[in-house]
């Protein structure tokens with residue numbers, strides 16, 4: 001369980017007081033969602049929608065980048081495709 005959770009309605013990190021998701025939480029999220037980029041996008045989109053309600057005075061472009069933009073260019077480790085197994089041939 002991370003200590004770097006958002007406090008609402010300010011969306012400031014409870015662990016380090018930086019805007020959430022802070023650098024630490026971003027690294028944790030990349031590790032937690034390794035190989036699950038779609039799940040990370042759904043989670044972050046849900047957070048973005050909640051933040052847009054709480055932070056209605058903030059610019060939507062900034063909020064979008066804050067919640068969705070930071071991880072889109074990050075390498076999220078995808079699980080490698082399963083190896084093909086060829087049947088053994090008897091010699």
Ligand SMILES: [Zn+2]
Nearest residue numbers: 004013016022
């Ligand atoms: Zn933090």
